[in-house]
Amino acid sequence: MPLDLFSVGDPIADTKAPSDVPIGERWSERQFRGRLVNPANRRKLTVIVVGTGLAGGAAAATLGEAGYKVKSFWYQDSPRRAHSVAAQGGINAAKNYRNDGDSVHRLFYDTVKGGDFRARENNVHRLAEVSVNIIDQCVAQGVPFAREYGGLLDNRSFGGTQVSRTFYARGQTGQQLLYGAYQALERQIAAGSVEQNARTEMLDLIIVDGRARGIVARDLVSGEISTHFADAVVIASGGYSNVFYLSTNAKGSNTTAIWRAHKRGAYFANPCYTQIHPTCIPVKGDYQSKLTLMSESLRNDGRVWVPKERGDDRPANDIPEGERDYYLERLYPSFGNLVPRDIASRQAKNVCDEGRGVGPGGLGVYLDFAEAIERLGRPAVEAKYGNLFDMYAQITGEDPYVTPMRIFPAVHYTMGGLWVDYDLQSTIPGMFVIGEANFSDHGANRLGASALMQGLADGYFVLPSTISSYLADGPFEKVDESHPAAVEAMQSVQEEVQKLLSINGNRTPASFHRELGQLMWDYCGMERTDEGLRKAIDRIRELRREFWSDLKVGGDWHSFNQTLEHAGRVADFIELGELMCIDALHRNESCGGHFRAESQTPEGEALRDDENFAYVAAWEWTPEGQPPVLHKEDLEYEYVHLAQRSYK
Amino acid sequence: MTASMQSSVGNPADEKRGMNLTLRIWRQKDPSVKGKMVTYKVSDISPDMSFLEMLDVLNEQLIMQGDDPVAFDHDCREGICGMCGLMINGQAHGPQQTTTCQLHMRSFKDGDKIDIEPWRASPFPVIKDLAVDRRAFDRIIQAGGYISVPTGTAPEAHATPVPKADSDAAFDAATCIGCGACVAACPNASSMLFTAAKVTHLGLLPQGQPERDDRVVNMVAQQDREGFGGCTNIGECSAACPKGISMETISRLNHDLLGALRAGARPKS
Numbered sequence: 001m002p003l004d005l006f007s008v009g010d011p012i013a014d015t016k017a018p019s020d021v022p023i024g025e026r027w028s029e030r031q032f033r034g035r036l037v038n039p040a041n042r043r044k045l046t047v048i049v050v051g052t053g054l055a056g057g058a059a060a061a062t063l064g065e066a067g068y069k070v071k072s073f074w075y076q077d078s079p080r081r082a083h084s085v086a087a088q089g090g091i092n093a094a095k096n097y098r099n100d101g102d103s104v105h106r107l108f109y110d111t112v113k114g115g116d117f118r119a120r121e122n123n124v125h126r127l128a129e130v131s132v133n134i135i136d137q138c139v140a141q142g143v144p145f146a147r148e149y150g151g152l153l154d155n156r157s158f159g160g161t162q163v164s165r166t167f168y169a170r171g172q173t174g175q176q177l178l179y180g181a182y183q184a185l186e187r188q189i190a191a192g193s194v195e196q197n198a199r200t201e202m203l204d205l206i207i208v209d210g211r212a213r214g215i216v217a218r219d220l221v222s223g224e225i226s227t228h229f230a231d232a233v234v235i236a237s238g239g240y241s242n243v244f245y246l247s248t249n250a251k252g253s254n255t256t257a258i259w260r261a262h263k264r265g266a267y268f269a270n271p272c273y274t275q276i277h278p279t280c281i282p283v284k285g286d287y288q289s290k291l292t293l294m295s296e297s298l299r300n301d302g303r304v305w306v307p308k309e310r311g312d313d314r315p316a317n318d319i320p321e322g323e324r325d326y327y328l329e330r331l332y333p334s335f336g337n338l339v340p341r342d343i344a345s346r347q348a349k350n351v352c353d354e355g356r357g358v359g360p361g362g363l364g365v366y367l368d369f370a371e372a373i374e375r376l377g378r379p380a381v382e383a384k385y386g387n388l389f390d391m392y393a394q395i396t397g398e399d400p401y402v403t404p405m406r407i408f409p410a411v412h413y414t415m416g417g418l419w420v421d422y423d424l425q426s427t428i429p430g431m432f433v434i435g436e437a438n439f440s441d442h443g444a445n446r447l448g449a450s451a452l453m454q455g456l457a458d459g460y461f462v463l464p465s466t467i468s469s470y471l472a473d474g475p476f477e478k479v480d481e482s483h484p485a486a487v488e489a490m491q492s493v494q495e496e497v498q499k500l501l502s503i504n505g506n507r508t509p510a511s512f513h514r515e516l517g518q519l520m521w522d523y524c525g526m527e528r529t530d531e532g533l534r535k536a537i538d539r540i541r542e543l544r545r546e547f548w549s550d551l552k553v554g555g556d557w558h559s560f561n562q563t564l565e566h567a568g569r570v571a572d573f574i575e576l577g578e579l580m581c582i583d584a585l586h587r588n589e590s591c592g593g594h595f596r597a598e599s600q601t602p603e604g605e606a607l608r609d610d611e612n613f614a615y616v617a618a619w620e621w622t623p624e625g626q627p628p629v630l631h632k633e634d635l636e637y638e639y640v641h642l643a644q645r646s647y648k
Numbered sequence: 649m650t651a652s653m654q655s656s657v658g659n660p661a662d663e664k665r666g667m668n669l670t671l672r673i674w675r676q677k678d679p680s681v682k683g684k685m686v687t688y689k690v691s692d693i694s695p696d697m698s699f700l701e702m703l704d705v706l707n708e709q710l711i712m713q714g715d716d717p718v719a720f721d722h723d724c725r726e727g728i729c730g731m732c733g734l735m736i737n738g739q740a741h742g743p744q745q746t747t748t749c750q751l752h753m754r755s756f757k758d759g760d761k762i763d764i765e766p767w768r769a770s771p772f773p774v775i776k777d778l779a780v781d782r783r784a785f786d787r788i789i790q791a792g793g794y795i796s797v798p799t800g801t802a803p804e805a806h807a808t809p810v811p812k813a814d815s816d817a818a819f820d821a822a823t824c825i826g827c828g829a830c831v832a833a834c835p836n837a838s839s840m841l842f843t844a845a846k847v848t849h850l851g852l853l854p855q856g857q858p859e860r861d862d863r864v865v866n867m868v869a870q871q872d873r874e875g876f877g878g879c880t881n882i883g884e885c886s887a888a889c890p891k892g893i894s895m896e897t898i899s900r901l902n903h904d905l906l907g908a909l910r911a912g913a914r915p916k917s
Binding site for chain 2: 062065076078079080082083086097133136139140141144145146149151152153169170172176179182183184186189190198221250251252284285287288292293394395460461464506511552554555562563
């Protein structure tokens, strides 16, 4: 690997998980060994929480209840808008209510295996342990999960597992879970324990004496840029799929909070681990502004197929059964349509590359419910998936009860994120990172219904417990806006904002964003090659120069200026995109969602290289002109044996 | 909505390509100045575009011309976050019962004139152009739209079975996305459907019983304090609601409110 792209620094390791006890006891042992803050002292301690999705909303509410002073920030008008709201399918928990052999250990095992052995065992085991508490908590909050006629909770199965452990609320599970956290948060706001900062975006992190002590944020309505201080900062700003421009994320979802924290010293782990979700509505035209996911739960009853012959452009219903290729059922007889997401996506790409794709541009495969409608009856299918079918009809103008859905993979989730230890603390003391914004639990591929589980585990149970060990050293010396570190952070934000406004070139932020997204999709998407990634890195560097010399943003900074907001986010996405490509290039193996064409089995499956790459790649930012530094955290598997994944 | 879609898809002659449209849009720099309707032209609009993608096209043009783009709220663009919401030709979220982001241009035809305004209700003051401040809704939730259950105190989930019918009805009410279309559509600018959806959701569940009386009196008192109008059962709210929240929730709220008041519950001052 040429040295100009990166250099290798010291290894990094988690030191917080008590590895001297068996894995099933580590979480309780960590909680016992951790320090507590007595209730009277908690109100002297302030915590900033950035983001109000499942992780941030749950954490802010829980810390507020515990008696800490919380300052909560979100860029939308209400905490209820956070993009967790859009998660459809469900949330996993090892309740074993179906008596089908599920257990904490099996959920742990499935998650480590599903992540293609690139996740940290200790964190995953804790996630599985905590999963059962989440369901109890949410039911008590009034989350209306689906129930059976006896009044007990219903479950369904999801990709990558053979048990039914997914709790759901029709196709709107994320919405209902988020409203539970949102309502808990609003209750704390009313109680005065949480200060609300709506439509406010974090633009920098303030570090004093080596500790994260505050943030610089911009009020998106007045444009005012201000500093906020605390004893600890929690970042829960979600994932960075929008680096691809088109993704299933909300338009506002961005990398700015974590990227700017990265530039202040937080290591960024596994940035190239991206999840491409197999069942999204295909792209229609150049004007497309986002992609819409159709829940993976559809694969429980829908059958995926393409015509056997390439170029067969007959309408789906005119293609006889014998001329259809149900390729997932053919290639993976035991998991069939329920293979993990990375595999389903890559196979869809493969059949489209063979010229057997359907719909405009041949970029789609069928997801067919004819058999399910015949077997279960239309009312049963409607009851299970009605809202998803309506959404599909609304967007495409086609009726999926009559014509098979057309689906295609789309970027959906980023497993990478800021590096954290077992306490969810980043490499900057006092800065904690939770939910999708961190890297810790999903390895190189996340299983369906595990994002909601992780967000709520981090927010309700893990972070509120681990942060007390850190806060027990506080309150720290008071700082205010006159502290040199605050002044410096404030100035750097103001300078950047003014620079964005002053370029006055010829291209809008959206135009740069689209071009970056296309580059990322083409070269750092479902299949990555050495040659393509090098090309992408060169082009992204040029794009960055063009951005800073040819950008056009109208208006001023001291007012509501959505173009300016977008410009700042695109600037960060461009830098992140380069690091993602470097990470993808250096990881010369395939694992989970990271598929390097050079590393595959004879059957075309992802081929890991455990000898050389069984580590977390944690990247350190370096000043302009110097390559990023790679720090490796070795992954050790004590309880799950490294094996080639097989879903055949 | 599925039925109307099928007819336009089934008949290729109906397909519309490259529409030219005249937009009349409410422009207001900030709350301190008066706003006005301004006319814009957009051309070559695909019927497959969403309404917001059509506005994106307009805004890209405006930025390149050095004009101020039109401010509007949006986020998920898949009909679930509740952030978007425009009055389109006088209808909240436009001609279909869906969110603005899920309205597609195939609902319009070449040469159409489209009026685009923000939600019109004094508790939702305009921030800029088409973006309004809906934090009044959050304050209604703060008044009682929750179940008090501190993290970690919950009993085992299966300890309390919930009849499926109750759970399903609670879910239906809980799908409210807080977009504010109900208020915008109501001649009285009442927030009754929003409040009733939450009162119904939590009031139908066994977990919501202990706080049921206090919840309804406090939430109703808060919506009055915010300046929302009274409900006169007109039903525009439910007809405009992208999630189809039923008027039955309002009956239920009134029933609960009466019961709570008779039982002596009074709003916190």
